[in-house]
Amino acid sequence: KGKKAFIAGVADDNGYGWAIAKSLAAAGAEILVGTWVPALNIFETSLRRGKFDESRVLPDGSLMEIAKIYPLDAVFDSPEDVPEDVKTNKRYAGSSNWTVKEVAETVKQDFGSIDILVHSLANGPEVTKPLLETSRHGYLAAISASSYSYVSLLKHFLPIMNPGGSSISLTYIASERIIPGYGGGMSSAKAALESDTKVLAFEAGRKYKIRVNTISAGPLRSRAAKAIGFIDMMIDYSLANAPLQKELSAEEVGNTAAFLASPLASAVTGAVVYVDNGLNAMGVGV
Numbered sequence: 001k002g003k004k005a006f007i008a009g010v011a012d013d014n015g016y017g018w019a020i021a022k023s024l025a026a027a028g029a030e031i032l033v034g035t036w037v038p039a040l041n042i043f044e045t046s047l048r049r050g051k052f053d054e055s056r057v058l059p060d061g062s063l064m065e066i067a068k069i070y071p072l073d074a075v076f077d078s079p080e081d082v083p084e085d086v087k088t089n090k091r092y093a094g095s096s097n098w099t100v101k102e103v104a105e106t107v108k109q110d111f112g113s114i115d116i117l118v119h120s121l122a123n124g125p126e127v128t129k130p131l132l133e134t135s136r137h138g139y140l141a142a143i144s145a146s147s148y149s150y151v152s153l154l155k156h157f158l159p160i161m162n163p164g165g166s167s168i169s170l171t172y173i174a175s176e177r178i179i180p181g182y183g184g185g186m187s188s189a190k191a192a193l194e195s196d197t198k199v200l201a202f203e204a205g206r207k208y209k210i211r212v213n214t215i216s217a218g219p220l221r222s223r224a225a226k227a228i229g230f231i232d233m234m235i236d237y238s239l240a241n242a243p244l245q246k247e248l249s250a251e252e253v254g255n256t257a258a259f260l261a262s263p264l265a266s267a268v269t270g271a272v273v274y275v276d277n278g279l280n281a282m283g284v285g286v
């Protein structure tokens, strides 16, 4: 039906962002992605060289097309916020218009409006450190990249979203239960993201008729998760303890995102939807 989706946080074919893009593409949406500036080059090159072709195959046999890839750094809202060292950094200097405000403006110029906004990004420079050993700088960086980035994306994209549209972010159960190893203030960042989901659902619902939900996903061996260092343990733990004893596929999260973005979910907003084989419901490991 010609819906347009902007998915922030796609830089390879292993993460949730890619899987969400595929499920939305399979449902007929036009796909725009926002890729972290330092990862842009390798992502575009790999895509061009066909490295992702196998993972681009949709259920009908066609290949997912990405209408446009936008460089994005979601920790900067507008050019005035970018410090000199980043501006002149080799990896950044080669791209332009990658602050959140500029990306929204460029998408507006290119496509006029969108229907679906997906936030599938997180970053915590001190994620491997326990909270008690996390610096103020590391904690605030986690919140900036992983939580405020969503506030900022919505703030700048809502004015170009069609009423009835939908927005989705990705969260993790470490926001509400103790998950040792998910450090650096990342658990705090996810708690903020989930709380903000409710307030943003109210504000975006009233002003723009846009729904705002977050998916609390189970463990996936993405690039970001491998950097945390305990992903294999979390996958094994889920296999041993969840109600559904199977490995979670990124596609299952993608399909839930497609549902939440669709009119089938027209009364669902402000929700944390668990897509984790039911692990969140367990009170004790067995």
Ligand code: NAI
Binding pocket: 008, 009, 010, 011, 012, 014, 015, 016, 017, 035, 036, 037, 039, 072, 073, 074, 075, 119, 120, 121, 122, 123, 145, 170, 171, 172, 173, 216, 217, 218, 219, 220, 221, 222, 223, 224, 225
């Ligand atoms: P991923 O590595 O595929 O995605 C993270 C993306 O964020 C990367 O593409 C990275 O380039 C991008 N990024 C980092 N800093 C950025 C910035 N400042 N501006 C723009 N982009 C930036 O990994 P994954 O795991 O698929 O992560 C997607 C979301 O899913 C994240 O919010 C993550 O916390 C969440 N999640 C992941 C789980 C897992 O086990 N992998 C479990 C539950 C939630």
